[in-house]
Amino acid sequence: MADHASVRLAESFYEHLTAYxxxxxxxxxxxxxxxxxxxxxxxxxxxxxxxxxGP
Structure with a gap:
């Protein structure tokens, strides 16, 4: 996985995790x-x- 994609994935993941x-x-x-x-x-x-x- 490319670095830029990893960064974007992490940012989006934490945005969704905190919002929902x-x-x-x-x-x-x-x-x-x-x-x-x-x-x-x-x-x-x-x-x-x-x-x-995991759960």
Whole structure:
């Protein structure tokens, strides 16, 4: 995963996590990855690797 994509993913993840605390970590990651995928649909190397494992 490229550095610039990692930074954007982290920023988006924490924005979603703080805005929608009740939906949880998995939803925040889902939304962050979805945004990154929408920006770069032809480059799965930028958005396909993040996964959530846990409750």
């Amino acid at each position: 605390q009740s939906t949880g970590v998995a939803h925040a990651l889902h939304h962050a990855v979805s945004e990154l995928r929408a920006r770069h649909p032809d480059r799965p190397s930028l958005w396909a690797s993040p996964v959530h494992i």
